[in-house]
Amino acid sequence: MSTASGVSAGSVLQLPSFRVPAKRFLPRRTAAGAPAGNFFVKRDIIYNRSYHQFLPLKHIGGLQAAVLPVTPPLLDGEGKKKQMAEEYGFTQIGDELPDDITLKDVMDTLPKEVFEINDVKAWTSVLISVTSYALGLYFIAKSPWYLLPLAWAWTGTAVTGFFVIGHDCAHKSFSRNKLVEDVVGTLAFMPLIYPYEPWRFKHDRHHAKTNMLIEDTAWQPVWQKEIESSPFLRKAIIFGYGPIRPWMSIAHWLIWHFDLKKFRPNEVPRVKISLACVFAFMAIGWPLIILKSGLAGWFKFWFMPWMVYHFWMSTFTMVHHTAPHIPFKSSEEWNAAQAQLNGTVHCNYPQ
Known part of the structure; x- marks a missing residue:
């Protein structure tokens, strides 16, 4: 629903103008x-x-x-939305949807072009990502130590394009051929050590339960009982939501995608195939990197770009559905159309 998030019911965040509240x-x-x-x-x-x-x-x-x-003054209607937009760097905070509006009603308002698959655009995105990644590896190999952070930033951003390709495959917007999407999605995720099918299953659930307490698999608010459950967990959560928050997606990656118990029985065979693919990449790709360039080479060519990728992954997740005016609701109060539009932030990144 990323297209729908830009309509009047959603919230629009202009990233360069983002300001931390006073x-x-x-x-x-x-x-x-x-x-x-x-x-x-x-x-x-x-x-x-x-x-x-x-x-x-x-x-x-x-x-x-x-x-x-600082507590904003109590305002009604447009005044409150305008103040919140200015306070948190949004260019727009839309109106609440009427209760009788469904997701189908929203989708019926969209032009047909947004549902059409463009093969040229899809494969061009693959070419751009692969070329950018190859250039990044070249930059890493040739850069002096003081330019390595720039090379890692480039390469990690390029490899984030692999995730975007797999994301489109999971949404069935890459190709008209389901097998092509499964193969491309799996290959795109392998260098990230991200099992494609487990992620696809959990991502589908995220869209089905966006911003629903307990059920949303992408991001959840922290509960008081979790904080109080143990001193160790309390400190871990504070640390996780503090200096390492831009890399919290690594914890999400570990928790949600490698445990077969988290999947339905009919999903497990496909999950196992994806796990076999990423483990094969680790078993073959990592030793080859180490053989050619040592452990330092593995750190330079794979680990640091992977960390940049997870920076973007965490940022996308936090920005997309997290804002002071966007609530997480229980299943009894949750509404699919409200969650997808009013629970989604359309973020304009610099181009």
């Missing part, structure tokens, strides 16, 4: 009663009951303080 420091006694999202203090964490978010306390001059967003 923040202020509040002492512990004030923070506990702050109206912004019903925060309360317990141990070293401030919880937000409204957004299920948490923020670590900061020590300033011997006084514990918390960084909290």
Whole structure:
């Protein structure tokens, strides 16, 4: 539904103009009663009951303080949406859909061209990604050490194109031939060590349950009970949602795609084929890289571009369905059309 996300019901984020909301420091006694999202203090964490978010306390001059967003004034209608858009860097926050609107109603409003498969465009994207990746490997091989970060950024972004190709194959928008899509999707995901079929099954569920509590497989808010379950988990979540958040997709990759118990019995055979493919790449590709260039070569040519890819993967996931005004809802309150449009952020990246 990425096309539909740009219509009036959705939210549009212009990435270069993104601004972090204004923040202020509040002492512990004030923070506990702050109206912004019903925060309360317990141990070293401030919880937000409204957004299920948490923020670590900061020590300033011997006084514990918390960084909290400034509460916007209560506005109605267009005034509130305009203020939220300005506060969070959006160019547009759309209207709520009427309750009787379905996804089919939305799709019926789209022009037929958006559903047409363009073979030339599809294979051109493959050519661009493969060529860019090959150039990236050449840059890595020839760059002095101080230019390697630029070479890794280029190569990792290029290999992200492989994921986009596999994504289109999973959505059946790459080719009219299902077998071609399965083969291309599997091959595109292999250098990423991403099993194609497990990802496709979970991605289909994400679209079927977008922003539904518990059920959405892409991203979930953090629950208070998870924070309180153990000190180790609490610290791990704080760390994960802090400095390493741009690489949290690595945890998602490990948790969701290699455990056969997470799949239906009829899905398991295809999952096993995909797992065999990525393990074959690891068993053949990695030793060849190490044989030719050593462990340092594996780090330079595969690992660092892979980390850049996961930076983009995490960024896409967070930006696409995560914003202060976008709720996660229980199954009883959830509506498919509302979730896909009002729960989706259309992000304009620089070109």
